Amino acid sequence: MANPRSLFFVSLLFLFINSGVSAVVTYNVADLGAKPDGQTDSTKAFLSAWSEACASANPSVIYVPAGRFLLRNVAFSGPCKNTAITVRIAGTLVAPTDYRVIGNAGNWLLFEHVNGVTISGGILDGQGTGLWNCKASGNSCPSGATTLGFSNSNNIIVSGVSSLNSQMFHIVINGCNNVKMQGVRVSASGRSPNTDGIHVQKSSGVTILDSKIATGDDCVSIGPGTTNLWIENIACGPGHGISIGSLGKDQQEEGVQNVTVRTATFTGTQNGVRIKSWGRPSTGFAKNILFQHAVMIDVQNPIVIDQNYCPGEKDCPGQVSGVRISDVTYQDIHGTSATEVAVKFDCSSKYPCSNITLDDVKLSYKNQAAEASCSHAGGTAEGTVQPTSCL
Ligand SMILES: *[C@@H]1O[C@H](CO)[C@@H](O)[C@H](O)[C@H]1NC(C)=O
Ligand SMILES: *[C@@H]1O[C@H](CO)[C@@H](O)[C@H](O)[C@H]1NC(C)=O
DSSP, rough: OHHHHHHHHHHHHHHHHSSSSOEEEEEGGGGGTTTTTEEOOOOOHHHHHHHHHOOSSSOEEEOOOSSSEESEEEEEEOSSOOOOOOEESSSEEEEOOSSSGGGTTTEEEESSSSSEEEEEHHHHHHHHOHHHHHHHHHHHHOOEEEEEEEOOOEEEEEEEOOOOOOSSOOOOSOEEEEEEEEEOEEETTTTTOOOOOOEESSSSEEEEEEEEEESSOOOOOOOTTTTEEEEEEEEEEEESSEEEEOOOSSOOOOOEEEEEEEEEEEEEEEEEEEEESSSSSOOEEEEEEEEEEEEEESSSEEEEEEEEEEEGOSTTOOOOOOOOOEEEEEEEEEESSSSSSSEEEOOOOSEEEEEEEEEEEEEEEEEOOOOEEESSSSEEEEEEEEEEOOO
């Protein structure tokens, strides 16, 4: 076989002549020692591809061919000279079978302090079942790793990526600006613990489109400090729905603002669209939220605001939520509830929810009208609203 470096320069020259603009450089991890056998640790090869791409000023592709590539927890760190790195995955990245290897690492695959990174295609197999079983057994277990994390990064695209059986959260966007996710697939057991599909926090300008999420916790969870989030065309289930929160865990907390969830189908989920806050003091808030065009199929709590979240009744009993919730619109939400109460607004007695709008909402329970329940919630109902609004 020709020496990879000479091949590399030939392909570089070829691309350069053909494009006439800037040459795209491709780093194939297999040329750098990665093995598609699912057993050989390929972490080093991926890291060398990353450091070459990161140091280059040319648009670069890190190419992962077909096959299964075993990776330990790895951080792809910037800042980079490069602002156009595409990781193109034809095959599967596999986490170690022994969950302890990455279980305390926080993240399995982490991108941090990068600008202009695209992840395209591929399957990320977190091999989480061992850890879920450990947690179910009641033994002490590592908390588990997020499969794919982006931290303090800008201009990120995640397209056509499948995440399978993450130990903990599947994808986490933290401290980022301008992130576009499209055609993402998340798949894990409906009984897997804390395996949220996509979690966004402290980030602005995140878009999640055309994605299908089946997991054991929230399909999408939205944490403090999220602004200008757009979610459209999502299939969720099994899972806990699309959730803003939990908010108000901390006393000093950034708010959530300008979130749109449009065209979503929830099938057999615990919740549909939810806003949830701890029942304790906080500076947090959620405002300018639009839930539009949702179909609920046998969902336990299709529309819910819960401001009395207090797991284990620890650190909050007797306290009320400081989180202020306002300007929330539910528009064109139809389908079936798996419980009698299809609409539930359980707001803070100190800071009642304000300006909640129900517009064209029709939810039934066992072919009858369902019920709505309100506590400290104000707003208006427009169009057909069933169950009858309690605002
Ligand atoms: C709200 O967020 C969307 C993106 O989701 C953005 O296009 C729009 O400009 C934002 N609105 C405001 C008032 O910032
Ligand atoms: C109520 O909420 C809607 C939608 O977010 C907003 O356009 C409107 O200005 C709000 N009204 C008041 C009185 O705050």
